[in-house]
Amino acid sequence: MCRLFAITSKEPLSPMAAIHALNVMKEGHDGSGVGLFLTDLGGSFERFKGAPILSGIFSNEGIRALDRYMLDLDFMVKYKLSIRPAKTPPPGTPKRDNYLVRVYDYPPDWQSLSKEEIEFRLMLTRLNLRQMGEQDGSMIVFSFWPDVIMLKEVGDPLVLAEYLGLDNEEFQARIILAQGRQNTNYAIDIYACHPFFIQGYSTMTNGENTAFVPIREYLASRNYAGYVGYQSDSEVFTHILHFAQQKLGMGLDMYKHLLTPLKDEELQRHQNGDRLRAVKHACRPLIIDGPNCVIGCLPDRTLFMVQDSKKLRPGIVGGASGMFAFSSEMCGLDAAIPARNKSEDFQPMKYDTVMVPPHRQEVVRWNQWER
Amino acid sequence: MESMGKISPSTLSKSDLPWQIIWNKEACTLCGRCTAVCPVRAIELGVHRKRVVQTIIGLTEKPGNVFTVYHGVDQRTDPAHACIGCGMCDLVCPNAAIRPIRSMDVDKLRFHVNQGGVPRRRGGRRNDPRSVLDEIKFIRISMLTDPALDAGRHDFELRTLLGRVLPAEDLVKTTRENGWAPPVREIYPLIIGSMSFGALSPNMWEGLQMGVAYLNEEKGMPVRICTGEGGCPPRLLRSRFLKYVILQIASGYFGWDEIIHALPKMKEDPCAIEIKYGQGAKPGDGGLLMWYKVNKLIAAIRGVPQGISLPSPPTHQTLYSIEESVAKMIQSMSMAWGFRVPVYPKISATSTTLAVLNNLTRNPYASGLAIDGEDGGTGAAYNVSMNHMGHPIASNIRDAYLNLVKIGKQNEIPIFAGGGIGKNGNLAANAAALIMLGASGVQIGKYIMQAAAGCLGSESDRCNICNIGLCPKGITSQDARLYRRLDPEQVAERVVDVYLSFDQELRKIMAPLGRSTSLPIGMSDALGIADGDAAARLKIRHVL
Numbered sequence: 033m034c035r036l037f038a039i040t041s042k043e044p045l046s047p048m049a050a051i052h053a054l055n056v057m058k059e060g061h062d063g064s065g066v067g068l069f070l071t072d073l074g075g076s077f078e079r080f081k082g083a084p085i086l087s088g089i090f091s092n093e094g095i096r097a098l099d100r101y102m103l104d105l106d107f108m109v110k111y112k113l114s115i116r117p118a119k120t121p122p123p124g125t126p127k128r129d130n131y132l133v134r135v136y137d138y139p140p141d142w143q144s145l146s147k148e149e150i151e152f153r154l155m156l157t158r159l160n161l162r163q164m165g166e167q168d169g170s171m172i173v174f175s176f177w178p179d180v181i182m183l184k185e186v187g188d189p190l191v192l193a194e195y196l197g198l199d200n201e202e203f204q205a206r207i208i209l210a211q212g213r214q215n216t217n218y219a220i221d222i223y224a225c226h227p228f229f230i231q232g233y234s235t236m237t238n239g240e241n242t243a244f245v246p247i248r249e250y251l252a253s254r255n256y257a258g259y260v261g262y263q264s265d266s267e268v269f270t271h272i273l274h275f276a277q278q279k280l281g282m283g284l285d286m287y288k289h290l291l292t293p294l295k296d297e298e299l300q301r302h303q304n305g306d307r308l309r310a311v312k313h314a315c316r317p318l319i320i321d322g323p324n325c326v327i328g329c330l331p332d333r334t335l336f337m338v339q340d341s342k343k344l345r346p347g348i349v350g351g352a353s354g355m356f357a358f359s360s361e362m363c364g365l366d367a368a369i370p371a372r373n374k375s376e377d378f379q380p381m382k383y384d385t386v387m388v389p390p391h392r393q394e395v396v397r398w399n400q401w402e403r
Numbered sequence: 404m405e406s407m408g409k410i411s412p413s414t415l416s417k418s419d420l421p422w423q424i425i426w427n428k429e430a431c432t433l434c435g436r437c438t439a440v441c442p443v444r445a446i447e448l449g450v451h452r453k454r455v456v457q458t459i460i461g462l463t464e465k466p467g468n469v470f471t472v473y474h475g476v477d478q479r480t481d482p483a484h485a486c487i488g489c490g491m492c493d494l495v496c497p498n499a500a501i502r503p504i505r506s507m508d509v510d511k512l513r514f515h516v517n518q519g520g521v522p523r524r525r526g527g528r529r530n531d532p533r534s535v536l537d538e539i540k541f542i543r544i545s546m547l548t549d550p551a552l553d554a555g556r557h558d559f560e561l562r563t564l565l566g567r568v569l570p571a572e573d574l575v576k577t578t579r580e581n582g583w584a585p586p587v588r589e590i591y592p593l594i595i596g597s598m599s600f601g602a603l604s605p606n607m608w609e610g611l612q613m614g615v616a617y618l619n620e621e622k623g624m625p626v627r628i629c630t631g632e633g634g635c636p637p638r639l640l641r642s643r644f645l646k647y648v649i650l651q652i653a654s655g656y657f658g659w660d661e662i663i664h665a666l667p668k669m670k671e672d673p674c675a676i677e678i679k680y681g682q683g684a685k686p687g688d689g690g691l692l693m694w695y696k697v698n699k700l701i702a703a704i705r706g707v708p709q710g711i712s713l714p715s716p717p718t719h720q721t722l723y724s725i726e727e728s729v730a731k732m733i734q735s736m737s738m739a740w741g742f743r744v745p746v747y748p749k750i751s752a753t754s755t756t757l758a759v760l761n762n763l764t765r766n767p768y769a770s771g772l773a774i775d776g777e778d779g780g781t782g783a784a785y786n787v788s789m790n791h792m793g794h795p796i797a798s799n800i801r802d803a804y805l806n807l808v809k810i811g812k813q814n815e816i817p818i819f820a821g822g823g824i825g826k827n828g829n830l831a832a833n834a835a836a837l838i839m840l841g842a843s844g845v846q847i848g849k850y851i852m853q854a855a856a857g858c859l860g861s862e863s864d865r866c867n868i869c870n871i872g873l874c875p876k877g878i879t880s881q882d883a884r885l886y887r888r889l890d891p892e893q894v895a896e897r898v899v900d901v902y903l904s905f906d907q908e909l910r911k912i913m914a915p916l917g918r919s920t921s922l923p924i925g926m927s928d929a930l931g932i933a934d935g936d937a938a939a940r941l942k943i944r945h946v947l
Contacts, residue, residue: 240549242917246813246925253811281575292920295560296589297623307578313564313587314571317814319921323549341920342557344550 034226035212036236036347037364038327040335040388042354044074047183047203049368050210051193053359056367057212058188064124065213066189069227069234070181072333074204076113077181080135083110084154087174087182088161089222091129094170098161105157106139115196122195125187131196133181151231155258172222175229181205182234184225207333211236224264231258232331233274237266238345238360242322244268250317251275269326272318277330284336285403286311288385291320292341294400302401327358336387343382349395350377356388356395413518415480419511421864422486422503424478430500433474437492437501442873442885445486446501449477476501482515489859489866491875505863516786523786524693526869526879528684528849529778530790532862534826535797535937539836542931542946545917552919554910559919561909562625563592563844565675566745566770568815585770586745588674591618591626592922593834593905595898596775596821596846597651597677597749599633600658601692601701601713602782602869604886607856607878610894612639614855615647617895618902626902627674629846632690632715634658634704640665645673651749652736653679654689655715657705666739675745675770676736680718680728683779683796683822685788686751689715693783695872696881725762733768745770752776752794752822760803764812771817773846774799778823780849780860782879783870796822797840801941804841804925813925817843825850826862830901831908839926840941852878855897856889 035057037050047068054066077085090098102109115131142150158176165171174182181203185192189212193199211226226236241247244265251259251271256279259271269291276282276290293312299305312319323344327337337347337358349358351369359365365377376395380386383399417423424446438446451473458466478486486503493502516523545551566587569577577584595615600608611628618624625647632653639645640662650673652659681687692701692713702709719728729748736746747770750759756774763769776796781789800820807813820842824833826849834845852858856878859866869879877886913919916929923929931946932938938945 240545240917242543242545242549243921243923243926245928246923249808249925250811250813253808253813255811275571280571295558295920296562310569310574310578310584311571313568314574314814316564316568316921317924321918321920321923323917342552 034236034238034360035364036210036226036238036325036327036358036360037368038207038209038329038335038358039368040207040333040356040392042206042392044078044204044206045208047198047205047208047210048193050208051189051198053357053364053368054189054210054212057359057361057364065184065186065222065225066192067184067211067213067225067227067236068182069209069229069236069329070203070205070207071179071234071329072206073179073181074206076111076202077135077179078204080111082178083135083137084176084178085181086132086134086136086158086176087180088132089128089130089172089185090132090165091170094165095130095132097164098171101161101164102136106141108137109134110137111135113202117195122187122191125185125192125195131183155231159257159260177229177232180229180232182227182229184222186222207329207335209234209236209327209329221263223261226264226266228261228264228267228270230270230274231278233270233277233328235270235273235326235328237269238325238347239323239340241265241268241320241324243320246317247272247320254279266324269320269324270328273328275318284330284334284385284387285398287336288338288383288400290315290318291326291338292382293319304403325360333390334387336385337380338385339380339382341382346379348377348379349386349388350374351395353393356392413482413515415482415485415511415515417478417480418506418508420478420480420485421506421510421512422488423506424476424486424492425502425504426476427500428473428475430498431475432498432500434497436495436497438476440491440495440875442489442491442868442875443484443487445479445484446476446492447479449475451475482512482518485512487866487868488864489875524691524783524870525786525789525867526780526782526784527860527864527867528780528789528823528826528862529793530862530864532827534778534823534833535795536824536833536836537827537829538932538934538937539832539943540931540946541835541912541916541929542944543929544915549917552914552917554907554914557914557919559910559913561592561906561922562589563922563924564588564817565590565627565747565819565844566817567767568817570812570815583742585767586743588627588745589625590674590844591624591902592838592844593626593902594649594819594844594846595626595628595851596848597629597631597679598782598848598852599631599690599692600636600704601633601696601881602631602879604874604877604880604889605700606886606889606891607852607894610855610889610891611851611898612644613891613895614898616644617899619647622899622903624902624906629677632657632679633692633701634661634706636704637661637665641668641670643670645669646671648673649675649677651677651679653715654717654719655713657707657713657715660706661704663739672740672744675747676740677773678732678736678746678748680748681751681753681775682749682781683751683775683777683793684781685784686753686777686793687717688784688788688792689717691715691783691870693870693872698881701881725759729762729766729769733766737768742768747771747773749773749775752796752799754794756794756799756803757806760806760816763816764807764810769816771819771843772803773819773821774803775846776820776822778826779821780852781869796820796837798940800837800842801840805942807841808925813841819844819846821846821848831905831912834905835909835912835923836930839923839930840943841925841927843922843924851898851901854901855894
């Protein structure tokens with residue numbers, strides 16, 4: 033089982049805040065990977081709010097290929113932060129040439145494009161780069177999106193963070209998603225590491241997704257270029273969220289209804305039973321059945337958490353106005369925000385969705401019976 | 404002048420028959436029950452002469468013969484009266500003095516069951532006990548990395564959908580514009596498939612209907628039963644129980660006069676309409692109710708004269724192309740119920756299934772597709788059709804499902820699988836395997852006859868005389884002397900037993916796989932098989 037930690041804060045934080053929380057929860061992950069998603073950036077990246085940022089791992093040859101490709105597309109590098117790590121990586125961590133975070137200027141001819149088209153092209157660019165690098169491993173691309181930095185690597189979170197120098201002042205973010213990975217039934221593949229990302233949506237998940245294959249088949253058959261990958265069974269949670277919001281026009285309140293719809297007899301008693309039943313039918317292949325806790329972030333910087341319908345995974349949210357954290361274990365939350373009113377901590381149960389809106393004033397929660 | 408001892412080409416000895424009657428003279432009480440019960444009169448009273456040589460001690464008298472007579476049973480050997488192995492003689496014998504045993508050798512009867520140039524017709528299934536479904540294992544067990552669910556304590560929802568499901572992308576628009584959404588039924592994934600009133604006896608039909616009603620109303624299990632092509636009793640058509648019934652229309656249109664006339668008086672819509680274009684047991688052949696079974700009641704319900712055979716044509720006579728059969732017939736049937744009732748075709752599994760399916764995907768009124776594999780049962784068919792025609796269900800369902808996945812419509816058109824499910828008793832395992840290969844649910848016929856009514860038929864060619872109305876259990880007979888052996892109440896009880904135990908077994912399969920709240924349709928990663936070719940063909944894991 034993985035360990036998950038997410039924090040949203042009025043003031044920018046170092047990713048080390050999340051890494052320390054993961055470290056406290058160390059018992060529950062085996063160091064087979066760590067993943068970070070940073071958004072609402074501070075530090076050096078604050079001034080590039082609208083410009084797309086490319087995050088990934090590149091070999092020296094990969095960087096040359098990247099430059100050629102991006103130049104052809106007329107992308108201009110605006111700012112870059114490359115981490116060239118020390119010669120000897122920690123045990124279990126592969127030796128990499130460059131961890132790269134680059135801010136680009138849009139190609140001039142994109143100016144006339146609609147927001148949707150720009151977002152689509154950004155996604156395609158990320159996928160093309162990923163595909164180009166997949167053969168020889170020269171490029172591993174995590175995200176290409178404004179105000180988003182992602183980093184993933186194999187190894188113990190704290191050791192890796194020190195190795196990569198994540199306490200660098202340039203890395204600051206108001207929203208951080210972090211996962212300490214317990215590799216289970218899949219080979220260690222960096223693309224299998226949470227959090228996952230598509231067009232501003234990011235989620236990370238605890239537990240195996242037993243309905244993975246039918247969900248993957250359904251998403252992959254939506255005829256949408258972004259629904260690819262699936263090195264991890266949890267990537268579908270990100271894509272379901274994206275599908276619900278971008279393709280079906282649904283709000284976050286429906287995400288839980290898609291993943292774990294109410295049972296038929298429950299729908300008969302629900303005020304919106306007929307509508308929800310139609311949704312349940314139409315989205316039946318998206319139902320999850322496994323033991324999962326999903327923590328995610330929306331493009332508008334809302335953080336949220338939902339549970340499977342049997343509540344087989346832990347999850348807790350707590351904090352105070354201005355700073356809230358979501359954690360798979362209470363000790364992670366305690367480490368990140370020790371001075372909080374613990375009586376207001378909330379552990380979402382089988383019907384609940386909890387979220388912290390972008391203003392970070394409160395934890396909003398509702399259950400499936402209310403919406 | 405012919406000699407009395409002549410033999411004809413079809414003269415057979417007892418050893419040439421597939422079943423031999425073993426009779427124990429010592430135990431026999433001569434009660435006559437066995438000869439009375441034998442459905443094909445394979446045994447009859449035998450009066451035997453026996454010689455005993457008596458040798459008197461001493462030499463004064465010569466040894467002599469004593470001729471005695473004893474009574475017992477004789478097995479008849481002409482093809483029309485060959486033992487069918489049903490074992491009813493054994494069932495009724497008070498002293499276990501008689502039973503049929505299968506011949507060790509290949510029988511010679513098979514070469515002679517075409518007397519008068521009429522090929523053999525029979526009921527039952529393809530005579531082959533093998534089943535690839537039995538070989539499929541469920542290998543994805545939740546173990547340590549994710550907790551297995553508890554089949555006894557966790558919430559389960561074993562439901563499937565019958566009906567055209569709106570694509571998720573269209574749902575928002577349809578809801579916003581208050582548009583028409585196709586009717587969808589939430590039903591139990593194990594359907595009692597089409598067995599007509601006529602093929603089955605009235606008592607069997609009544610028992611099945613009562614069992615289904617009980618499961619729905621007392622157990623909360625939305626079990627559905629299909630009528631088959633034989634109409635529906637008028638009282639049922641006008642009752643609230645009609646909602647548990649799928650009405651079938653087939654190429655003979657039997658009973659549809661009555662159904663159409665009952666339309667204005669229906670209190671409930673039927674669950675669905677099944678248009679039968681084919682069946683697995685006799686693909687490309689029409690339905691057949693032989694004259695033996697067309698009595699006054701059957702004739703009245705079907706709207707035909709008494710005592711004639713009722714062969715339905717192989718295809719619907721009003722149709723000449725798939726476009727018509729789909730577009731016109733589905734739409735007409737939908738319209739008859741105001742577009743409130745799902746209408747779907749049932750076809751025999753065939754290598755052309757995908758062509759049918761692809762056509763259905765383009766018809767917004769097509770509510771699903773039922774595919775019946777080669778192991779499907781029937782009340783009457785030509786032996787050659789049953790044994791040699793048809794396509795296995797597993798790969799046909801898999802191809803159909805993967806084809807839907809390819810075009811992204813796997814949730815829109817449910818596929819139902821039939822044909823040989825549970826033929827070796829492994830009902831839940833076979834059903835679960837088909838569901839994980841891509842079926843939305845399964846249809847059973849023969850299994851429910853065996854489990855709920857004690858049908859004796861087997862794939863080793865036991866009994867299988869459903870076609871001539873002499874069913875020794877009264878399941879497929881229209882003779883009151885036979886079908887009164889079957890108590891409808893007890894059939895209903897057994898139907899309930901079957902469903903409750905199936906439900907529990909299905910949970911026992913699903914829970915360790917980590918599934919409970921949605922039927923694992925297409926969860927092929929859970930399946931494995933030791934046969935590498937089968938694994939490659941079905942796109943499941945090869946395990947040894």
